[in-house]
Amino acid sequence: MTCLRARILAPVAALPLLLVGCSAASDDGEVQIAVTAYPLQFIAERVAGEAATVTNVAPAGTEPHDLELSPSAVTSIVTSDVVLMLSGFQAAVDDTIGEVGEETVVVDAADSADLLEEGHEDEGDHDGHDHSGVDPHFWLDPLRVADVADALAAALTETDPDGAATYEANAASLRTDLETLESEFATGLADCADRTFVTSHEAFGYLADAFELTQIGIGGIDPEAEPSPARVAEVLREARDAGVTTIFTQPGGLTAGADAVAEELGLTLATLDPIELEPQGSDYLAAMRANLAALHEGLQCS
């Protein structure tokens, strides 16, 4: 559980600050990696293996877009040896990252994930946009995850040269798993009656791009920018008219009465997990396979 990890690890990670001031934690021989969201935690844990300790500074159950950093989370970031973050995703992290010292290596996933512009077709309809126009959700494309893992392995090697072979082997093993996942998606979504999918949170642009699907987002890229009931009803009606039969919601369900409208229009509801939070009782790879199964059924693929 992220909950327990975050609450227990944060005070422990704060200790080096109390004992040795602001020097990096590498002094005690244990490489410390701070991450700011679950997908980055998954990458860091796989690449680090037993060779480093990963601390997710995000409190459990909080949308990572809205992350607020506690004092102990800030301490975890500034005292870590390596920080894996994604610029333009979490304003609180962007504000804090300037405070880390020279001994901390900052790995910005944006440098290796080849981020896409966000794919809105009707900008005017969305309220509350405060992001840069780049879509942060790169982890919904397995191969981009592998590229970020390689970048992290290189940074860890810089910090801990003795672990170089371990980090490289771990990143290679993760890439193999991700390439397998990618080929399962490519095969599973090759022949579908529908290639358009409607989602509540517009988080699946990378998945759509990688597998030649079209995403229609009811809400925006930022899940807090909640659509009006009228917007929801309009999108669902358009979806039905386009022959879409399934509406994908994220765990936690639809907002703005969309489930009632979906029912009224005879649309099926299914779950597509943006994997922003640690999946309950599972992990990134299993959650992606559940997403593939939901798409395979909802888009009527053979």
Ligand SMILES: [Zn+2]
């Ligand atoms: Zn999101």
